Amino acid sequence: MRVDQFNYLFKIKSLFTFFALTIFATSYWCNQTQAQTSTRLKVIFTPPAENKPQTTIKGATRNNGQCLEQTENVAVPFTPLLPITNQGLTIAAHPTLLFYLPKTSAQKVFFSWHDEDSESYYQTVISLNGKSGIISLTFPKKSPPLEIGKTYKWSLAIMCNNRLQxxxxxxxxxxxxxxxxxxxxxxxxxxxxxxxxxxxxKAGIWHETITTLAQSVVAQPEDKNLAQTWKELLTSVGLEEVAQVPLVKSTSSTESEN
Incomplete structure (x- = not known):
C-alpha cells in the first residue's frame, strides 16, 4: 500500500472515531440533562411527635367579612400558613410567619404574643402598606428574642377603621x-x-421549611417544579385553598411602627 493511501485511510478512521465519540458524548449529556430535569426535590413536612392534631383556629376567628374584600369568585379567608395543629417550630430568635391576607381597606394590623403563662410579652402595631396575598411578618428585631424550649401564643388582628376592637x-x-x-x-x-x-x-421545623421554600419560589417565579412543590407542601398540611393563591413577589418582612 502506498504511503498516501495509508494516510488517507488513517484520516478517515480518525474522523469516524471522532464523530462516534462526539455522538456518544452528546447522547450521554442529553440523557444526564433529562435525568436532572425530571428529578424534582419534594419538600415533605414531618410533624414532630409532640405536635399531635388538636382543635385548631383556622382563618379569621371573628367577623371575617369586616373590611375584607371577596375577590376572584373564591373567598379564601384570612389564614395563617400553619399545619393543622395550628402551631410550628422555629430555630430563630426572631422568626418569620406567613399569612394569606385578602384585600382589605385596613391599613394596620395588631401583632402580639405571650408565653405559656399568659403573661404579656410583646405587642406592636404594623403597617400593611396596601399589601395583600401571601405576605410575611417577622418578629421585630427590637423585641425580646424567643427563648429556646419555650412555647408562645401569638395573635394577629386586622385593625378595621384603624381601631382595635x-x-x-x-x-x-x-x-x-x-x-x-x-x-x-x-x-x-x-x-x-x-x-x-x-x-x-424532615426535621419537623415548620417555619424555616415554609419560609425557605417561599423564598425560592419568589426568586424563581417561572420554575414550574418549584411551584408544584409549594402547592404540594401546603396541601399536605391542610392548606389546599391557600395553595392555589400565588405568592406575591414582594414577600418580605413588614416594618414595625413602634
Missing part, C-alpha cells in the same frame, strides 16, 4: 423555638435553598 378579623397560633441540632446544622452548610427546605421539613 373585639370583632376585628383575627388569627392565632403557637410557636416554639428549638435548638438547631449539630447534625442538621452541618447538613445545612452545603445545602442550597431548596435542599435546606427539604432538610427543615
Amino acid at each position: 373585639s370583632d376585628n378579623p383575627m388569627v392565632q397560633g403557637k410557636i416554639k423555638r428549638v435548638k438547631l441540632e449539630s447534625i442538621l446544622g452541618q447538613s445545612l452548610k452545603d445545602a442550597n435553598s431548596l435542599e435546606s427546605a427539604v432538610l427543615y421539613g
Whole structure:
C-alpha cells in the first residue's frame, strides 16, 4: 500500500472515531440533562411527635367579612400558613410567619404574643402598606428574642377603621423555638435553598421549611417544579385553598411602627 493511501485511510478512521465519540458524548449529556430535569426535590413536612392534631383556629376567628374584600369568585379567608395543629417550630430568635391576607381597606394590623403563662410579652402595631396575598411578618428585631424550649401564643388582628376592637378579623397560633441540632446544622452548610427546605421539613421545623421554600419560589417565579412543590407542601398540611393563591413577589418582612 502506498504511503498516501495509508494516510488517507488513517484520516478517515480518525474522523469516524471522532464523530462516534462526539455522538456518544452528546447522547450521554442529553440523557444526564433529562435525568436532572425530571428529578424534582419534594419538600415533605414531618410533624414532630409532640405536635399531635388538636382543635385548631383556622382563618379569621371573628367577623371575617369586616373590611375584607371577596375577590376572584373564591373567598379564601384570612389564614395563617400553619399545619393543622395550628402551631410550628422555629430555630430563630426572631422568626418569620406567613399569612394569606385578602384585600382589605385596613391599613394596620395588631401583632402580639405571650408565653405559656399568659403573661404579656410583646405587642406592636404594623403597617400593611396596601399589601395583600401571601405576605410575611417577622418578629421585630427590637423585641425580646424567643427563648429556646419555650412555647408562645401569638395573635394577629386586622385593625378595621384603624381601631382595635373585639370583632376585628383575627388569627392565632403557637410557636416554639428549638435548638438547631449539630447534625442538621452541618447538613445545612452545603445545602442550597431548596435542599435546606427539604432538610427543615424532615426535621419537623415548620417555619424555616415554609419560609425557605417561599423564598425560592419568589426568586424563581417561572420554575414550574418549584411551584408544584409549594402547592404540594401546603396541601399536605391542610392548606389546599391557600395553595392555589400565588405568592406575591414582594414577600418580605413588614416594618414595625413602634
